[in-house]
Amino acid sequence: MLSQLDKAKVFRALHTAADGFVIPNPWDVGTARVLELLGFQALATTSAGFSFSRGRPDNSMPREPLLAHLSEIAAATSLPVSADLENGFGDAPKYVAQTIRLAAEAGVVGGSIEDTTGRSGDPLYAREFAAERIRAAAEAARSLQFPFTLTARAENYFIGRSDLADTIGRLQAYQEAGADVLYAPGLTSQEDIATVVREVDRPLNVLVGFPGIVLSVNELAGLGVRRISVGGSLARAVFGEFLRAATELRHHGTATYARTAASGGALNELFSQTTQVK
Template sequence: MDTAHKAETFRELHRREGAFLIPNPWDVGSARLLEMAGFKALATSSAGHAFSIGKPDNGVGFEAMMRHLADVASATALPVSADLENGYGDTPEAVVRTVRAAAEAGVVGGSIEDATGRPDAPLYPVEVAAERIRAAAEAARSLPFPFTLTARAENYLVGQADLADTIRRLQAYQEAGADVLFAPGLRSLDDIATLVRSVDRPVNVIMGIAGVDLTLADLAAAGVKRVSLGGSLARAAYGALLRATRELQQHGSFGYAADAVPMREINEMFRQYPGQR
C-alpha cells in the first residue's frame, strides 16, 4: 500500500461510526506483531522508542526520530501516525520542518503538543501554541496526500489538571486547522465526554493508564473517535523483563519463561509476515 492509499485509509477510519484503537509500537518487530494482530492503524511512541535505545522520554533528537519513523512506516502495510513531540523546536518554522520531514519518512499523520519542555513555563501560551498548529496545518495541506494532524493539549501531563483550559486550548487548535484533538492524561469519563461535546473534531484519548477502568465501548459511547496507548505497551514489555531480572537476581529461578511466547510461535509469526518487507 503506497503512502497516498495509507493516508486515505487513515482518514476513513476517523469517518466511521464508533471508536477505533490505534496501538503504539516502539520498533519494527512490535509494529509487525500489532499489524498481524488485526489492528487497522498504528501510532509511534516517542517514549517507547526512547526506552528501546536506552534513553528517557524526549531524549531522542530530530534526525534519529525521523529515521525511526521511516523504519516503522516502511515495515508495515498499515497507516502510521507519528508522535512528533513538540515539533522539535519552539517556532512555527520548526514545526513546519518536522511535519514535512515526517511525511517524507512515510507517516500519514502526526501529533504536535503544546508542552515546551521547560519546568518554569511548561506550556506555550495558547496564542503561540495555536500559531504553531496553524503552521503545521498549512504544511500538512501542502503535501501530496492528506496528512492527519493531531493537536495535543498537555495540561494534565505537566501537572495542570485544568479541564476548562484544556478545552479552551483544543478549541483554539481546532480553529487553527487541526484534524484531531487530543488531551492525554484525562482519566474521568465525565471529563472526556465534556471535552468531546465542546469541540467539533474527532477526539483521541490515551488509555493503558494504571487505575483507569474504562473500556473501548465506554469511550465510544462518550463520543471518542480514537484510542491510543502511548508508551504503555512498551512499558508492559519492559515490566515483564524487569520482573524476570528480579526473579533471576533474587531467587536464581527461571519461572518467567512460563509466560514467554514460545520460540517456535514467534519465529513462525515473523517468518509468515507477508513479503518480509
C-alpha cells in the same frame, strides 16, 4: 502494498467511524508487524517506547534518529502510521512546520504536535502561541501531496494541571488553527471526556493504558471518542515483564519466568506470518 496516498486516505476515513478505532503504539519493527497481524487498522509511534528501546528517558531523542525510526516503522507495515512528533523539535512555528514535512518524507501519514515546551519552570506554551504553532503545522500538512492527518495535543492533564476549561479552550484554538484530530492525554473521567467531545468539532483521541482511566474501548466509543491510543503502555508492559524476569535471575538465580514466556517456535511462526503480511 498501499501507496502513501492510499494509506493517508484510509487513515483519514478511520476517524469517521461511529464506533471509533484503536491505534496501538509499537516501538520497533517487530512490534509493528505483530500489531498488524493481530488485525489493528493503523499504528502510531510512541516517543516513550522508542526512547526506552534506545536506553534513554522519554522526550530525549533528537529529531534525526526519530525520523529514521519513523521511516523504519512506516516501511515495515502495510498499515497507516501516525507519528509522535513531541513538540515539533523547536519553539518557533517554522521548526514545527519543518518537522511535519520531514515526517511526511519519512513515510508516515499523520502526526501529533504537543503544546509542551520541555522546560520545567514553564511547561506549556501560551495558548495563542501554541495555536500559532499548530497553524504552521497545518499549513505544512496542507502543502503535501496527500491528506496528512494533523493531531494537536493539549498537555494540561499530563503535566499535572487538571484544568478542564483551559484544556477545552486550547483544543478549540487548535481546531480553529487547522488541526484534524484533537488529543488531551490524561483525561480519565467519563464526565470530562464527554464534555470535551461536546465542546469540540474534531475527532477526539483518548489515551488508555495508564493508572486512573478504567473506561473500556466500547465505553469511550459510546461517549463519542473516535480514536483510542495507548501511548507507551505496551512498551512499559514489556519492560515490566523484562525487569521482573531479570530481577528474578539476578537475585534468586531462578528462571521461572520462562514458564509464561513465548516459545521460540511460536515467535518464529508468528514472524513468518508477518513476513507474508509484508
